[in-house]
Amino acid sequence: MSEKILSRNFDRANASTLAGYRESGGYTAWDTARTMEPAALVDLVKKSNLRGLGGAGFPTGMKWSFIPKDHAGPVYLVVNADEGEPGTFKDRYILERDPHALIEGMVIAARAIRCKLGFVYIRGEYVQPWRIFSGAVREAREAGLLGEHFDIVVHRGAGAYICGEETGLISSLEGKKGWPKVKPPFPAIKGAFGMPTIVNNVETLACVPHIVNRGAEWFAALGSKTQGGTRLYSVSGRVKRPAVYEAPVSVTLRQLIYDYAGGVSHTGKLKAVVPGGSSAPLLTADQIDVTMDVDGCRNAGTMIGSAGIVVFDESVSIPDALMVVARFYAHESCGQCTPCRESTGWIYKMCKRIVDGKGRKDDLDTILDVAKRGAGTTICAFYDGAIGPYISYIEKFRAEFEELIHRGGPEMAPQTPQRSARPGEAGTHLGHA
Amino acid sequence: MTPHPAPPVSGPIAFSAEQIAEVRRLQSLYPDRRGALLPVLHLAQETFGYVSLDVEAYVAGLFELSPAHVHEVVTFYTMYFQAPKGRHVVSVCHNLSCHLAGAPAIIEHVKQRLGIEPGETTDDGRITFVSVECLCACEAAPMMQVDDRYEMNLTPEKVDRILEELR
Ligand SMILES: Cc1cc2nc3c(=O)[nH]c(=O)nc-3n(C[C@H](O)[C@H](O)[C@H](O)COP(=O)(O)O)c2cc1C
Ligand code: SF4
């Protein structure tokens, strides 16, 4: 197993305090970075091949370089800590166990983009991470690490997956409902409060101090040709040791499942794997030699996304799993685009009736048709993310769906509950319906 | 069973002087004070129990926004309650990893124990029970959120203990 870089403080009791962080060499990268020109910092990160770890995998240094050079007003740094992609839980570890790593990464990034104010948007349900991170920000401010030159506002969300999408997140930060916006303009040109804004994931920024301390070449060499570094893989589902594992981005899915997570649990026989959060197309058991970098996953017809891995053993019903995933997308669509709003609801209903043994012969083709038609037609990537599972689960395990439709009668797997409802709207929690 | 109101908040809807100062401080943190709307709505819910139309109107006044704007925000997010909720909120995750680890059985168990469906509140106003999407603690599935904290690696026995302690 490789050196722990991002996770090196996760098991140290006092690492979330400033003193504890300093003991592990904390804020020495800032000492270096504060003497560097902004352009040199952007170059350094470009050379490191760091790519965004929130989902889209965009090269971080390049993103930073998009801030207009001639802009006179404020520039903002917004940290995406709205972690919500099903199967992903690694940012929670950084916020709770190594909050100063994010703060140090932010201070350095802020210098690189000439920014004086940063926001950290933490999902509303993360109350404990929010408290710990806010405490770390106060400590950093008292120690003069934050202040006149750059300060941080910690912001709490209120429950909506779509606020993880960067333009939805910006709308929400501005005090509106979290509706994504049409791009362009990209946030780097016109973002939060109308100003040029860099949106980066928590883990992406936590990499930055290490790049400053140990060099771009070192970071690049840890990874693959087109992506540097290690990253945090969230592994859950039917594995023996579900947890966050740090590994080089060139690790294979096989290694993560068997060497890191202890192998497949329950029947012990692998059936399929969600490799990058629920929006990533499903891989079958014979596809796990894929390398888990952005390009490796793309070449295998899926995506690394947020690196949230969910393992299915032989006993998992694929139609049942798709029903659960489809319920999520139906619930979380923000409702702005017709294909997304309507299809996610229809497809969930069809999946549900298939699992309930009431599936119709043409349901599968209808789902595939509806899913494919909407591809690429919507404001944000949410809908393209939803189609990933619809198509891959059905195309890769069609016989299992057909069997269920043919056989009829309720599926043997445990029945899942009604979708959630809030007081006052019991039973009608179809989000947009 | 229908959602049952918790004890109503008594008195007029107004923040204390300290809370008003906190609202102004929050508003000053953002380039546009409207940025503080979500945090202030959290504060309002903590104070008044839930975000009624009257609370929306009150908060709108603090932002010089129309109540319709505030309503649009309140209804968009799952964490703002528009009707009275129980003294405790129990949110069981029903997404993929929790589902694979037995969330349906946990949800069934909570239903039986409390005698209510997801979305409802117990008659004594003690607990509101909801089933929710991924809370991003899938390594400890099945799990749930109880008020401010995450309760992980649930078993029916553990759920019983937790529910028992909620007063
Ligand atoms: C529907 C949707 C949900 C997303 N959720 C998250 C999220 O929870 N956290 C995150 O960092 N990025 C999320 N993203 C990706 C962001 O839009 C954005 O690409 C990312 O925050 C940029 O940071 P990075 O370049 O450092 O990865 C999501 C994207 C989409 C389309
Ligand atoms: S694709 Fe879906 S989530 Fe994204 S903006 Fe359109 S309706 Fe909203």
Ligand code: FES
């Ligand atoms: S699926 Fe339940 S916490 Fe992620």
